[in-house]
Amino acid sequence: MPKDAEPRDIRHDWTRAEIAALYDLPFGDLMFHAQTLHRRYFAPNQVQLSTLLSIKTGGCPEDCAYCPQSAHYETSIGADKLMEVDAVLAEARTAKSQGAQRFCMGAAWREPKDRDLDAVCAMVSGVKALGLETCATLGMLTADQAQRLKTAGLDYYNHNLDTAPEYYGAIITTRAYQDRLDTLDRVRAAGMKVCCGGIVGMGENREHRVGMIAALTNLAEHPESVPINQLVKVAGTPLADAGSLDELEFVRTIAVARVCMPKAVVRLSAGREGMSEALQALCFLAGANSIFCGPRLLTTPNPARDADRDMMDRLGLSPMAS
Numbered sequence: 001m002p003k004d005a006e007p008r009d010i011r012h013d014w015t016r017a018e019i020a021a022l023y024d025l026p027f028g029d030l031m032f033h034a035q036t037l038h039r040r041y042f043a044p045n046q047v048q049l050s051t052l053l054s055i056k057t058g059g060c061p062e063d064c065a066y067c068p069q070s071a072h073y074e075t076s077i078g079a080d081k082l083m084e085v086d087a088v089l090a091e092a093r094t095a096k097s098q099g100a101q102r103f104c105m106g107a108a109w110r111e112p113k114d115r116d117l118d119a120v121c122a123m124v125s126g127v128k129a130l131g132l133e134t135c136a137t138l139g140m141l142t143a144d145q146a147q148r149l150k151t152a153g154l155d156y157y158n159h160n161l162d163t164a165p166e167y168y169g170a171i172i173t174t175r176a177y178q179d180r181l182d183t184l185d186r187v188r189a190a191g192m193k194v195c196c197g198g199i200v201g202m203g204e205n206r207e208h209r210v211g212m213i214a215a216l217t218n219l220a221e222h223p224e225s226v227p228i229n230q231l232v233k234v235a236g237t238p239l240a241d242a243g244s245l246d247e248l249e250f251v252r253t254i255a256v257a258r259v260c261m262p263k264a265v266v267r268l269s270a271g272r273e274g275m276s277e278a279l280q281a282l283c284f285l286a287g288a289n290s291i292f293c294g295p296r297l298l299t300t301p302n303p304a305r306d307a308d309r310d311m312m313d314r315l316g317l318s319p320m321a322s
């Protein structure tokens with residue numbers, strides 16, 4: 001839909017002051033606002049289920065301060081080669097049999113080499129043929145690489161903005177914010193859907209969280225999928241001892257993302273393993289309507305599938321149709 005035909009809830013001109021005012025609302029008012037918009041655009045008790053597999057783990061040349069896969073830090077994660085296509089497809093079959101609707105493939109690269117992309121394209125085509133939605137996160141892309149992935153059947157490309165532009169340099173020094181935006185433009189130009197969000201709890205302040213939401217919501221098109229991650233502190237990374245974010249501030253961030261991007265699927269992403277079910281329930285109330293299911297998220301733990309099924313049953317949540 002062209003932007004001038006979009007409903008007026010869908011805005012690309014949010015100011016930081018307006019977003020900060022959302023954060024400042026009384027908690028109940030913010031939740032009501034987020035719930036109202038959630039129910040306008042989505043079936044409120046449906047949750048999109050994705051599974052994320054690390055297809056190439058560790059040894060990444062980037063220096064993202066939160067990431068145990070960076071070669072810059074001494075962590076317990078070693079460097080593996082790209083998985084074989086058949087092994088990835090076996091994982092995708094398992095994910096599908098256990099209820100996943102989308103299969104996301106993550107590789108610890110700054111950007112893919114063209115020869116690696118041949119194998120990734122074969123994975124994408126194979127996963128698509130299983131009847132799953134496909135997503136990949138492979139680092140920065142050229143226009144040609146984005147087109148190749150689209151042709152192979154890639155539905156979504158994940159590339160997070162991570163944080164506010166002005167805090168980005170405290171987290172990553174090996175690439176610039178603009179590099180991220182350029183890759184997002186190439187993904188859009190190739191006709192793929194965008195999965196793009198950020199991480200909170202990295203020592204940023206609320207102004208930075210406001211800036212992150214502003215950067216996301218003022219993209220030319222809102223991402224179809226917005227993962228909001230809670231930092232998972234991993235020994236050996238520079239953020240291993242970061243202070244913990246207030247839980248209600250995390251819920252507020254979900255709610256503000258829901259209000260500012262009402263049509264986006266907002267994913268309660270990394271960090272769920274450390275959250276109580278009550279906190280996750282508040283996040284669903286705030287407008288989160290997607291989770292990663294399966295016991296690992298790339299290299300960090302995630303709740304077991306049975307635990308998630310049980311939680312969804314108790315909350316009366318069901319899987320969203322693809």
Ligand code: SF4
Nearest residue numbers: 060062064067070108
């Ligand atoms: S987050 Fe991605 S790009 Fe950054 S170090 Fe980890 S694997 Fe590399």
